[in-house]
Amino acid sequence: MNSIASTENQALSRTVLELDVNNHAGVMSHVVGLFSRRAYNVEGILVMPVGSGVTSRIWLLVNEDERLDQMVKQIEKLEDVLAVRRHGAEHEVFVRLEEFFR
Amino acid sequence: MPKAAVYFEEIPLSQQTPETLTGAQIVVRLLERQGIRTLTGIPGGAILPIYDALSKSALLHHVLARHEQGGGFMAQGMARATGLPAVCMASSGPGATNLLTAIADAKLDSIPLVAITGQVPKPMIGTDAFQEVDTYGLSIPITKHNFLVGSADELLSIIPRAFCIAASGRPGPVLIDIPKDVQNQLVEVDEWPEPGRADRVPAPAAELIEAAAAMINAAARPILYLGGGVVHSGASGAAVALAEKARLPTVMTLMALGAMPVDHPLSLGMLGMHGARCTNLALDECDLLIAVGARFDDRATGKVAGFCPQAKIIHIDIDPSELDKIKTAHIGIAGDVGAALAMLLPAIETPARASWLARVTTLKAEHPLRMPGIDDPRTPYGLIRAVADCLDDQATITTDVGQHQMWVAQAYPLRRSRQWLTSGGLGTMGFGMPAAIGAALAEPQRTVVCFTGDGSILMNIQELVTAAEEDVNVKIVLMNNASLGLVFQQQTLFYGERIYASRFKGMPDFVRVAEGFGVPAIDLDRESDPPAALARALSSSGPMLIHASIAMHEQVLPMVPPGAANKEMIGG
Known part of the structure; x- marks a missing residue:
């Protein structure tokens, strides 16, 4: 995992999802449940409240997979999910966190 | 048929606001305002405040199921027959877990259902309190959405929202878990929310x-x-x-x-x-x-x-x-x-x-559908045809799950939308009879026929007493082949005829069972003129069980082997 080459290799096949969600107990369960029931591993999760704390933002790092389009559609159906945006693996949110995982 | 839309004028507007009410009273009032008139359930400790409030409602008829799953399927029967959201209730713990199968069934068939469960008081959540279970967590993957209510005033937004979600877009079940202290909490209600209705769907491109x-x-x-x-x-x-x-x-x-x-x-x-x-x-x-x-x-x-x-x-x-x-x-x-x-x-x-x-x-x-025995009421197809011959398109047909379900799907002359209520996606044995009770409660003018099997009916047989108690016009046609027929068929076709755990050795006397529950019954096996006996039974009012033996070796054909392409059909 630590070698630059393997990180780059994986980065090619990863996607970052950015979700705006209502901030209350249970929202994370709804989101990650969609992945776990499909045996689709979430590689990274980052959540913080936004602004007044009424909403939160969830960042998910996932492997690219043929099921990803379906996953995004399923996430969009959740009542507590307000918006979903897809980013490439080059998005810096998880990259900047890497120093905490050494 | 009572519809939600006509109901508003009936509300006595003289009720002055603000009123001080308990969470339980708010639940009951919001259900009344929503247009709900019949709901199902079983009380228990954690939902008793709501039942106490229900006891004072002149508008709501509570149908007491004998198992929460039966109550859930009755509500499904109401929702499937009318297209409108229906309500079922259960207490915490086992009440809630018993309801889960009916909720999952509603999810897979996109049925609008609002399930209300009692929960242990908020301070006791997470302590493994008596009859505490994580109803919210358990219901996440089998509901369209779910709520754990944190305070009584939240009910004013959550309950209409639950009906809106259940009915909007692709319909589905919504669960509202209400801790007992929230049911007892007093709040002042200044203004009542509008009932929850289906949102408009954007026009197709x-x-x-x-x-x-x-x-x-x-x-x-x-x-x-x-x-x-x-x-x-x-x-x-x-x-x-x-x-x-x-x-x-x-x-x-x-x-x-x-x-x-x-x-x-x-x-x-x-x-x-x-x-x-x-x-x-x-x-x-x-x-x-x-x-x-x-x-x-x-x-x-x-x-x-x-x-x-x-x-x-x-x-x-x-x-x-x-x-x-x-x-x-x-x-x-x-x-x-x-x-x-x-x-x-x-x-x-x-x-x-x-x-x-x-x-x-x-x-x-x-290559037509072949229905051997269609003229002989002692065969599966013939029995279904003989029942259909006694009824018109106004009858509603429910089924359980298995061979009988597929034979009815193939052979019954269905001609009306919402005439046919069956568990498709989840394929839940035990669906048919309580769903028929619900359909009959929602549309009492219709004859509701439930085709079932000797395997399926035993999975919710206790609701026979509910059928008798409510005197619903439900006719149960029990096709008894003394086996789990579709399992027997698959073992015959695909497992080298190694018949295992699909042939029943013990067999209840279903006529006496029904009569014991207070439901009249006839045994077609003993009738010299089955079509005439069927006609008499189906034209009577109230619940009735009609028992008919069929041969164990009868198969549903054609059949596509699981995993094969549809053109690779066996038989038929």
Whole structure:
């Protein structure tokens, strides 16, 4: 995992999802449940409240997979999910966190 | 039939606000304002405040189920018969877990259901309190949405929102878990919220409709494929109109049966695992498949790669996540199927399509659904036909799950949308009888017939006493083959006839069982003139069990082996 080459290799096949969600107990369960029931591993999760704390933002790092389009559609159906945006693996949110995982 | 829309005028507006009410009283008042008149459930410690408030309601009729799953399926029967959200209740812990199967069933068949469960008081949540279970967590994957209510004033937004979510877009079940202290909490209510109604769905994209019309007009061998969404949308008339204008041979999923009358000249009946040979063979030859409110379920498609291998696909569905889920559509249209069909219809030409219609006619003649014994009421098909001969299209038909379900799906002349209530996606044995009770409660003017088997009926047999108590007009036709018939059939066909755990050794005397529960019963085996006995039984009022033995070796045919392509049918 630590070698630059393997990180780059994986980065090619990863996607970052950015979700705006209502901030209350249970929202994370709804989101990650969609992945776990499909045996689709979430590689990274980052959540913080936004602004007044009424909403939160969830960042998910996932492997690219043929099921990803379906996953995004399923996430969009959740009542507590307000918006979903897809980013490439080059998005810096998880990259900047890497120093905490050494 | 009582409908929610007419109900508002009946509310005594003299009730002055602000009022100080408990959470439980708010729940009851909001259900009344929502237009709910009948609900089902079983009380228990953690939901007693709500039951105490219910006891003072002059508008709500509570039907006491004998198992929460039975209560859940009764509510489903009401929702399936009317299309409106229905309510079931349970206490915490085992009450809630018993309800889960009925909720999961509603999720898979997109049935609008609002389940209200009691929960231990908030300070005790997470302490493994008596009858505490994580109802919220358990219900996440089997509900469209769920709520754990944190305070009584939240009920004023959550309950209307629950009905809105259950009814909007693709319908589904919503669970509201209410801790006991929230039920007892007093709050001042200044203003009552509007009842929850289905949100409007954005109109389908006009350019996609136009492209779809062009594709239909240009197709040589098109087939229209109707799913349960047509029923939910109330679009069966529009679907038949499209079929007639564009001259489309039409297949239906299990959930769509009744959307097009089965004896309509364009109808090819049910597709898939137990569809007629002509139906699956026609699909194999089609060059355009127009899927409307259908989700390419594996029981309908068989091996997906072998399903309509030459066809382009137009897929119309209210749930965008269904588009491209199983089969990539050439044109995928998100929207209400009724709205989409209404937009599509004016752009449709009426081609001759002579050679394709002639080909379908030939397939129907050469490979029809074979129904051996149709004239003998002591065979499965014959019994179903004899029951149908006693009834008109106003009757509602429910089934349990298994061989009897497939025989009825194949052989009963369904001609009306919402005439047919069956557990499709989850395939839950035990669905049929409580669902029939619910349908009869919602539409007491109809005769409701539940076809069941000796395996299925035992899974919710306790609701016979509910049927007797409510005196519902439910006729249970019990097709008894002394086995788990579809398991027996699969072991016979695919497991080298190693029959194991599917043949019952002990057999209850179902006539005496029914009578013991207070439901009159007849045994067709002992009747010298079964059609006459059936006619008498079906024209009586109130609940009745009709027992009929059938042979254990009878099979549902044709059958596509699980995992095979639909054209690889066995038998029939």
